[in-house]
Amino acid sequence: MTIQQGQVDVKQEDNSQYLNKASAMEMETYDQSGRQPVLLGFLIAVIWLLIGTVLGDLSSFKFDHPDLLSGQAYLTFGRIRPAHLNAMVYGWASTAMFSVSLWLMPRLCRTRLRWGRVASCGILVWTAGLIVGLVLLLQGYSDGLEWLELDRMWADPLLVVGAAMVGASVWRTLAARNVHHLYVSVWYVAASYPWFLIIFLAGNLPFYRGVESAAVNWFYAHNALGLWLTAVNLALIYYLLPKIIGRPIYSYWLSLVGFWALALFYALNGMHHLIGGPIPSWMIATSITASIMMVIPVIAVGINQHMTVVGRFGAMRYSPALTLAVIAAMSYTAVSLQGIMTALVSVNRITHFTHWTIAHSHLGLYMFVTLSLFGGMYYILPRVLKREWPSRRLIRLHILLTGGGMALYIIALGIGGVLQGLSLLTPGTGFEASVASTKPWLMLRSISAVIISVGHLAFIYHSYLLAFSRKHSTTQLPPFIEFKPVLVKERKS
Numbered sequence: 001m002t003i004q005q006g007q008v009d010v011k012q013e014d015n016s017q018y019l020n021k022a023s024a025m026e027m028e029t030y031d032q033s034g035r036q037p038v039l040l041g042f043l044i045a046v047i048w049l050l051i052g053t054v055l056g057d058l059s060s061f062k063f064d065h066p067d068l069l070s071g072q073a074y075l076t077f078g079r080i081r082p083a084h085l086n087a088m089v090y091g092w093a094s095t096a097m098f099s100v101s102l103w104l105m106p107r108l109c110r111t112r113l114r115w116g117r118v119a120s121c122g123i124l125v126w127t128a129g130l131i132v133g134l135v136l137l138l139q140g141y142s143d144g145l146e147w148l149e150l151d152r153m154w155a156d157p158l159l160v161v162g163a164a165m166v167g168a169s170v171w172r173t174l175a176a177r178n179v180h181h182l183y184v185s186v187w188y189v190a191a192s193y194p195w196f197l198i199i200f201l202a203g204n205l206p207f208y209r210g211v212e213s214a215a216v217n218w219f220y221a222h223n224a225l226g227l228w229l230t231a232v233n234l235a236l237i238y239y240l241l242p243k244i245i246g247r248p249i250y251s252y253w254l255s256l257v258g259f260w261a262l263a264l265f266y267a268l269n270g271m272h273h274l275i276g277g278p279i280p281s282w283m284i285a286t287s288i289t290a291s292i293m294m295v296i297p298v299i300a301v302g303i304n305q306h307m308t309v310v311g312r313f314g315a316m317r318y319s320p321a322l323t324l325a326v327i328a329a330m331s332y333t334a335v336s337l338q339g340i341m342t343a344l345v346s347v348n349r350i351t352h353f354t355h356w357t358i359a360h361s362h363l364g365l366y367m368f369v370t371l372s373l374f375g376g377m378y379y380i381l382p383r384v385l386k387r388e389w390p391s392r393r394l395i396r397l398h399i400l401l402t403g404g405g406m407a408l409y410i411i412a413l414g415i416g417g418v419l420q421g422l423s424l425l426t427p428g429t430g431f432e433a434s435v436a437s438t439k440p441w442l443m444l445r446s447i448s449a450v451i452i453s454v455g456h457l458a459f460i461y462h463s464y465l466l467a468f469s470r471k472h473s474t475t476q477l478p479p480f481i482e483f484k485p486v487l488v489k490e491r492k493s
C-alpha cells in the first residue's frame with residue numbers, strides 16, 4: 001500500500017515515542033471498543049447542535065425584532081432562550097463530552113472500554129431526560145432557576161441516571177487500567193463525573209428558598225462550568241496538543257498544580273454571579289478572593305499548554321484538530337482572565353446585567369468548549385469510523401465561519417455591553433437610552449449568528465458525508481495529520 005503525500009501510515013503515527021507507546025493495532029482495539037457509545041454520543045450531540053443553533057438564532061433575532069414569532073407562547077423569548085441554553089449545554093456540549101470521555105479513557109488507561117453498553121444506555125437515558133425537560137420547558141414548565149430550568153420531577157432524574165451510567169463506564173475502565181502512571185487528562189475526566197453528579201443533585205434539592213436558593217443556584221451553575229464543561233475539555237486539549245505534535249507535555253508538575261488548584265478554588269467562585277445582590281458580604285468577598293486565586297490554575301494550564309506547542313505552531317496548517325485545540329486553549333486563558341476581571345466589584349458594577357456577560361459566556365462556551373469539541377471530533381471520528389474527512393475545503397470553511405463569526409459576536413457584545421453599562425450608570429439618562437446604545441451591537445450579533453449557523457451547517461453536512469458516504473473508507477489517517485510537521489523546532493533539553 002502506497003502512502004500518498006501528506007498521509008501517514010497508522011503505524012508510523014502511533015510510533016510516537018511520547019504520549020502513547022502502544023502499537024497501532026492496540027490503539028485500534030481501544031478505539032473500536034468504544035465505537036458504539038462514542039458514535040451514538042456524537043450523533044446525538046450534532047442533532048442538538050442544530051436545534052440549539054436554531055433556538056440561539058431565534059433568540060438573537062428577537063432582540064432586533066421583539067415581536068418576531070411571538071404569537072405562540074412556546075416561541076416567546078422567555079422560553080426560547082432557556083431552551084437554547086439547555087439544548088447547547090446539556091444536549092450539544094455534554095453529550096459530545098460523553099463521547100470524548102469514552103474515547104479518551106481506553107486510550108489513556110490502555111485497556112478496552114468497559115461497560116460500553118451501559119454507557120450507550122446512559123446516553124439514551126440522558127437524551128430522553130433532556131427531550132422531556134425541553135418539551136415541558138417550551139410548554140411553560142420551568143423550575144425557574146438559571147441552568148436548572150429542566151423539570152425536577154420528570155427530567156432531572158433521567159439526567160442523573162444517564163450521567164451516572166456513563167460515569168460508571170468511565171470509572172470501570174479506569175479500574176481495569178494497564179498503566180501505572182495516570183496522565184492528567186484521566187484525572188480531569190474521572191473527577192468530572194462525580195463532581196457533576198454531586199453539584200447537579202445539590203443544585204436540584206428542593207429545600208432552598210429566596211436568597212438561599214439563589215446562592216445554591218449559582219454554586220451549581222458556576223461549578224457546572226468549571227468542574228464539568230471545563231474539566232472534560234481541558235482533558236481533551238491536554239490529550240490532543242502533545243499527541244498531534246508528537247512531543248510530551250511540558251511539565252507534569254504544572255498539570256497537577258492546574259488540576260488541584262481548579263478543584264480547590266472553583267467551588268468557591270459561584271457567588272461572584274451575585275455581586276450587588278442581597279446575600280451576606282462575606283460570601284461575596286470569599287468568592288471574589290477565590291476568583292482572583294483562579295489565576296493559579298489558569299496560568300499553570302496556559303504556560304503548560306503554550307510551552308508544549310511553542311515552536312510547532314506551524315503544524316496547525318496540517319491538522320484542523322490542532323488548530324481548534326490551540327484556539328480553544330488560548331480562549332480558555334482569555335475567558336478566565338476576563339472572568340477574573342469581571343469578578344472585581346469596580347468592573348462588575350458596570351458590566352453586570354449587560355451583554356458583556358453574554359460575550360463572556362460565549363467566549364467560554366463557544367471559543368473554548370465548542371471549538372475544543374469540534375477539534376476532538378475532527379480527530380476522533382476518522383479513527384473510530386476508519387474513514388477520512390472527505391473535504392479539506394469544508395473543514396476550512398467550518399473553522400473560518402465559526403471562529404470568525406463568534407469572534408465578531410464576542411467583540412460586538414463586549415463593546416455593546418460596556419456602553420450599555422456606562423449608560424445605565426449615568427444619572428439622568430433614561431433606561432431607553434441604554435437600550436438604544438445596544439441596538440447596533442445586537443444587530444451585529446445577529447449577523448454573526450447567521451455566519452456561525454452557516455458554519456454549523458457545513459460541519460453537519462460534512463459529518464453526514466463522513467459517516468454515510470462509502471467513498472472515503474481508508475486505513476490511513478486524515479491527510480491533515482502529519483507525523484513530522486514542517487517548521488519543527490526541537491526544544492533544547
Ligand code: HEM
Pocket residue numbers: 052053056057059060081084085088089092093355357358361362365366369370448449452453
Ligand atoms: C449559533 C451560535 C449561537 C448563537 C447565535 C447564540 C445566541 C445566544 C443568545 C441570543 C443568547 C441570549 C442572550 C441574552 O439573554 O442576552 C444566548 C445565551 C446563551 N448561550 Fe448561546 N448562542 C450560540 C451558541 C451557543 C453555544 C454553542 C453554547 C454552549 C455550548 C451557548 C450557550 C449559551 C448560554 C449558557 C447562554 C446564557 C448566557 C448567560 O446567561 O450569560 N450558546 N445565546
Ligand code: HEM
Pocket residue numbers: 146221225229230269272273291292294295298332335336337338339340341342343348351352353357360361362363364365368369
Ligand atoms: C477564572 C475563571 C473565571 C472567572 C473568575 C469567571 C467569572 C465570571 C463572573 C464574575 C461572571 C458573572 C458576571 C455577571 O453576571 O456579572 C461569569 C459569568 C459566566 N461565565 Fe465566567 N468566569 C471564569 C471562567 C469561565 C469559563 C472557563 C467559562 C466557560 C467555560 C465561563 C462561562 C461563564 C458563563 C456562561 C457565565 C454566565 C452565566 C449566566 O449568567 O448564565 N466562565 N463568569
